[in-house]
Amino acid sequence: MRVLIVGSGGREHALAWKLAGSPQLEKLFCAPGNPGIARVAENIAIEAEDLKCLTDWAVREKIDLVVVGPEMPLVLGLADSLRAKGIKVFGPGKDGALLEGSKVWAKRNMKKWGIPTAEFAVFDNFSEARHHLSRFYGGPVVIKADGLAAGKGVIVASGPAEAEQALYDILIGRAFGPAGDRVIIEQCLSGEEVSVLALCDGKELVMLPSAQDHKAIGENDRGPNTGGMGAYSPAPIYSEALALKTRQDVFLPLLNGLREAKIDFRGVIYAGLMVSAEQLNVLEFNVRFGDPETQAILPRLKSDLLPLLVAAAAGDFNQSAVEWLADPAVCVVMASMGYPGPYEKGFAISGIAEAEAAGGGSVAVFQAGTALTNNQVVTAGGRVLGVTAWDKELPGAVAKAYQAVEAIKYEGAYYRRDIAYRAL
Numbered sequence: 001m002r003v004l005i006v007g008s009g010g011r012e013h014a015l016a017w018k019l020a021g022s023p024q025l026e027k028l029f030c031a032p033g034n035p036g037i038a039r040v041a042e043n044i045a046i047e048a049e050d051l052k053c054l055t056d057w058a059v060r061e062k063i064d065l066v067v068v069g070p071e072m073p074l075v076l077g078l079a080d081s082l083r084a085k086g087i088k089v090f091g092p093g094k095d096g097a098l099l100e101g102s103k104v105w106a107k108r109n110m111k112k113w114g115i116p117t118a119e120f121a122v123f124d125n126f127s128e129a130r131h132h133l134s135r136f137y138g139g140p141v142v143i144k145a146d147g148l149a150a151g152k153g154v155i156v157a158s159g160p161a162e163a164e165q166a167l168y169d170i171l172i173g174r175a176f177g178p179a180g181d182r183v184i185i186e187q188c189l190s191g192e193e194v195s196v197l198a199l200c201d202g203k204e205l206v207m208l209p210s211a212q213d214h215k216a217i218g219e220n221d222r223g224p225n226t227g228g229m230g231a232y233s234p235a236p237i238y239s240e241a242l243a244l245k246t247r248q249d250v251f252l253p254l255l256n257g258l259r260e261a262k263i264d265f266r267g268v269i270y271a272g273l274m275v276s277a278e279q280l281n282v283l284e285f286n287v288r289f290g291d292p293e294t295q296a297i298l299p300r301l302k303s304d305l306l307p308l309l310v311a312a313a314a315g316d317f318n319q320s321a322v323e324w325l326a327d328p329a330v331c332v333v334m335a336s337m338g339y340p341g342p343y344e345k346g347f348a349i350s351g352i353a354e355a356e357a358a359g360g361g362s363v364a365v366f367q368a369g370t371a372l373t374n375n376q377v378v379t380a381g382g383r384v385l386g387v388t389a390w391d392k393e394l395p396g397a398v399a400k401a402y403q404a405v406e407a408i409k410y411e412g413a414y415y416r417r418d419i420a421y422r423a424l
């Protein structure tokens with residue numbers, strides 16, 4: 001089978017790493033990929049959002065399956081463009097991608113389909129939105145831009161002044177451009193967050209093990225939010241009972257709703273959940289694998305990933321059971337000093353091969369923001385590497401991951417030292 005992965009981050013490296021081991025694989029490509037991905041796939045110099053070039057190239061190269069990593073090409077309609085040429089795609093069309101591409105669409109449908117989520121209201125007018133804040137009696141409130149905002153469109157405001165500032169920035173200041181044409185004002189929930197992913201073939205689901213990520217840049221979850229500074233799988237709070245409840249209360253109504261809306265969703269649905277003793281609520285849906293959750297989930301998959309993705313893309317899951325390792329996995333993200341603010345790039349990275357070798361087959365270093373200069377891997381982004389380890393017990397996995405992190409050197413390396421602490 002000839003497979004193309006679209007994207008260039010740590011998530012795509014983890015997907016490539018796993019797919020490369022499939023006996024059904026003939027040849028793996030990645031567009032545009034990164035130097036880590038180049039070790040297991042052939043990189044193609046086409047950007048992930050260049051729909052026309054990607055489609056033409058996939059037709060010419062007789063690609064059997066395209067796996068789309070990031071959300072933007074899905075929202076732009078990459079899957080539709082490829083399917084129109086008869087190519088199988090793992091990833092929803094424009095219609096299904098609205099689940100992530102429009103938070104207003106997603107929230108309104110959650111309400112309609114009976115999926116538990118925080119109370120909310122939608123505004124496109126600043127003074128009406130500001131007026132609505134009085135209902136929160138000076139307490140915390142959440143403001144969300146409707147469209148894609150690279151993970152920066154949600155502001156959890158501690159009170160009305162901060163909330164009003166966020167409304168102003170989005171609706172008047174146009175901080176996110178048209179993605180902020182509309183805002184959601186939402187009840188602030190408390191509890192613990194869990195990510196639950198399910199593969200979907202349009203009719204049925206295969207639920208993946210849970211994961212938890214660390215969004216904040218600083219230890220103890222302090223400081224500004226990032227794309228994710230680390231993750232671990234499974235999440236200890238995600239009990240058997242909670243898994244059942246998530247299936248019953250979230251995924252099955254979602255599946256029914258999608259069917260009702262005539263959306264044939266073939267890809268992965270990521271539910272961001274807020275869990276407390278009393279309640280389970282959906283914070284958001286994403287329509288692609290999480291980054292860095294994927295780096296912590298895929299090493300635990302014993303089964304071959306390729307036939308699963310093909311079956312989802314073909315709209316036909318075969319009933320074969322999917323097997324998982326019981327061993328927990330941890331991914332520690334190594335970033336560039338300064339991220340998520342401005343940072344320098346181009347520093348030589350050493351020690352990746354040594355870190356993997358010392359891990360004895362249960363350490364994988366997934367590359368994200370890296371580039372190749374004169375045959376040397378250098379830093380090229382905010383999140384540089386996802387150093388992942390797995391072991392019989394979580395403390396062992398954490399220790400192994402940090403051992404690997406310490407073996408890797410580059411100027412301005414920054415990482416959190418407390419990844420998975422909540423689970424320990």
Ligand SMILES: Nc1ncnc2c1ncn2[C@@H]1O[C@H](COP(=O)(O)OP(=O)(O)O)[C@@H](O)[C@H]1O
Nearest residue numbers: 118142151152153154186187188189272283284
């Ligand atoms: N209703 C809410 N109550 C409390 N926290 C929230 C709420 N909605 C979102 N958050 C917080 O904001 C983060 C980002 O929100 P999310 O809906 O996941 O959007 P995105 O990932 O697109 O930025 C969540 O991970 C959560 O920590």
Ligand SMILES: [Mg+2]
Nearest residue numbers: 272283284286
């Ligand atoms: Mg989120």
